[in-house]
Amino acid sequence: MPIVPSDKHPEACISRTLIPAGEPSLTELKAGQTLRILDLEGNQAVDTLFFSAANPRERYDVQRTLRKQGQVYLSAGSVLWSNLGNPMLSIVADTCGRHDTLGGACAQESNTVRYALDKRYMHSCRDNFLRASLHDGRLSKADIGHNINFFMNVPVTAEGGLTFEDGISGAGKYVELLAHMDVIVLISNCPQLNNPCNGWNPTPAELLVWN
């Protein structure tokens, strides 16, 4: 789990955006810009999707990304590849050390399966993704692919098991991504209350952008 701190200073960033607990965010990043996702209070899961701004049908591809790096976890040095085979962003700094890309996003429907039928009406990441996408107009349900869960710890065992562990993140930990193309960044700051992905206590995250 490489820990690679950033040399960027918050005073030099061009924007700071707070994403309150449980809310969506849809922003854009230009090629060459760097995005820091900051886990303000620790243990938060930040569910994130990336799309090419020039062609939103081009998007982050989990299986290609994992295959090309020969590794199941994301951290500093990981390149995020698109479904068309292009590098979209690179993780250039990371003080958390490991991020999940297999666990997907919570949804009303998957909550009924995972927890109980009566959990259907709890707030979810899928609802956030859809709300932001349909207001924006460039994205629809078909575009909602399989996301990255920044700061989430989902170890794979030698026996092929998949476990959800208490977060390895903490207050003030961050991940930084350098954009190789103009991208749409779609985030659900996870509202999940049923598992330890965010310590059963969703908290705000912050986005900082540098030119």
Place this chain on the structure above:
Amino acid sequence: MNELRTTLYETIVPGGGHTSFVLKRGQLLRLTDLEGGGNASVLLFNAAEKSERLNLPDSLKCQHTVKLTAGHCLYSDMGRVLAAITADSCGWHDSLGGVLNAAEVQEKYGQGRYQELRNGFFRNGADNLLVEMGKWDMRLQDLLMCLNLFSRVDVDADGCFRFATGNSRAGDYVELYAPMDTLVVLTALQHPMDPNPQYAPKPIGLTWQQVASDGISVLCRTSRPENGRGFHNTERLFI
């Protein structure tokens, strides 16, 4: 299990081939690795509402597994069971590797054009799946994570991958039971991490069977409490 079964149809998808069909509610599809070392890349959709599609992250996390085998369910994004793995002689099917696109196939195997090789040309999983999806009016956006039947990719303590050669032998099979009408899209191509430098995809046998009752799915329904709720959600389609 000795359920009453009627074989409806059998066919072989040659190495490099692709196909798609609706596996009807209550039917069973047996896929057979005829020669050993085969791989079938598979996508699943709700045949009646194709925006509902296989969601591997949901399938993996609700069953706490990255390997798929008998007793596991394959879930849609709507919390329903598109297919249940009711039998498996192989023991491990991969959910990590995905499929290669045309550029990646050329990089791995070299150029293999139709112009020189005719129907032996080098195909790729992304295009094969997209072609079949296009026949049902689906789009690039619907090509998400696929599962690779008959292949195994191990993950070590550091998270690194290792492709397991010899995971599937000649005659190994896996059975998918459909508790709803499920559109199956598949292609028979080598797994992307298969270290064999030669383009040499293997044929996959397909057998459709009608089973007398849904008792065949008991193993999957009861293997985890999550799956009982997944079948409950699926059955609500038919009230």
